[in-house]
Amino acid sequence: MLTDRTVAILGTGTMGRALGTGLVNAGVIAADRVRGTVRHEAERDRIAGDVDFSVGTDNVAATRGAAVVLLCTKPKTGAGLLKELADAGALDHEPLIISICAGVSTGALEEACAHKARIVRAMPNTPCQIGEGMTVVAGGNRATDEDIETALQIFHTLGRALVLDEEHMNTVTGLSGSGPAFVYVIIEALSEGGVMMGLPRSVATELAAQTVKGAARMVLETGRHPAALKDDVTTPAGCTISALMALEDGRLRSVLARGVQEAARSAAGLGGE
Ligand SMILES: NC(=O)c1ccc[n+]([C@@H]2O[C@H](COP(=O)([O-])OP(=O)(O)OC[C@H]3O[C@@H](n4cnc5c(N)ncnc54)[C@H](OP(=O)(O)O)[C@@H]3O)[C@@H](O)[C@H]2O)c1
Structure with a gap:
């Protein structure tokens, strides 16, 4: 799908690197067709050995002729950077622009390009780097069905991907988007429990991580409700139900649900609109 086309990754930080590395490793695009950028030359030099594709500091040069532009800078920088590119004529060839900037609407990005650009907003996560990402995409006013399909195809190669209305982004x-961080904390906490009870740290971490992975796959692959799968583990008067009561005493569910709510509220303010 991207064969013989060029992809510009503007902002080759944590996510830009995850996406570029994921696409190259998946064989979707050759490394020499990816052009990354960062803002600082020192950062370019620092990451040069970490990625298989070229990284520079010239956004205009990276964008000219690129079929797809992945906008991966911090949210507050996204619209301003697109305006600079539009003013320099670097978007005149009308590339598909895919923005992963949290909290930045397609409307704000379209305005920055004088309403001439085709924009798809996407929210991936860091596991895209190993092909286990979760990405949601939403099309802007000028994005075509083909643009959304292209974005979906890109993110399908990096894990799961689906389309939703922009109001849900x-x-x-x-x-x-933030979820991997929550799960890492959960894995760390589970493994601390094992360490507390005498397991070596590395063993406890492996047990915790594989348990989270296995449980996640059970939900995705059986299609059963998580509560029904939980019931399968809880023998009457057994150890699991005792532990679940302790977790309920600590309000585990509402703490996690409120964490998502807090992150969503915070995301809404990131674009500075
Ligand atoms: N981290 C996540 O898990 C995650 C998940 C989903 C979406 N996102 C979104 O992804 C975006 C990037 O997040 P991140 O965590 O990857 O941030 P990050 O690691 O701080 O990376 C930002 C990158 O943008 C570069 N940059 C800044 N201004 C630039 C400019 N004018 N031209 C070119 N490059 C520029 C920075 O270069 P310098 O270092 O040289 O300044 C840096 O490489 C954000 O909008 C965020 O909302 C992040």
Whole structure:
């Protein structure tokens, strides 16, 4: 799908690197067809050995002729950077622009390009780097069905991907965008429990991580409700139900749900609109 086309990744930070590395590793695009940029030359030099594709500091040069532009800078920088590119004529060839900037609407980005650009907003997450990402995409006013299909195809190669209305994007950011961080904390906490009870740290971490992975796959692959799968583990008068009561005493569910709500609210303010 991207064969013989060029992709510009503007902002090759944590997510830009995850997406570029994921696409190259998946064989979707050759490394020499990816052009990354960062703002500082020192950062360019620092990451040069970490990625298989070229990284520079010239956004205009990277964007000219690119079929797809992935906008991966911090949210507050996104619209201003697009305006600079539009003013320099670097978007005159009308590339598909895919923005992953949290909290930045397609409307704000379209305005920055004088309403001439085709914009798709996407919310991926860091597991895209290993092909286990979750991405939601939403099309802007000028995005065509083909643009949305192109975005979906890109993110399908990096994990799961689906389309939603843009009104849900901040919630998506709070759930699957920020979610890996919540799950890492949960894995760390589970493993601390094992360490507390005498397991070596590395063993406890492996047990916790594989348990989270296995449980996640059970939900995705059986299609059963998580509560029904939980019931399968809880033998009457057994150890699991005792532990679940302790977790309920600590308000585990509402703490996690409120975490998503807080992240979604925070995402809504990131674009500075
Ligand atoms: N982190 C996540 O898990 C995640 C998940 C989903 C979406 N996102 C979104 O992804 C975007 C990037 O997040 P991140 O965590 O990857 O941030 P990050 O690691 O701080 O990366 C930002 C990158 O943008 C570069 N940059 C800044 N201004 C630039 C400019 N004018 N031209 C070119 N490059 C520029 C920075 O370069 P310098 O270092 O040289 O300044 C840096 O490489 C954000 O909009 C965020 O909302 C992040």
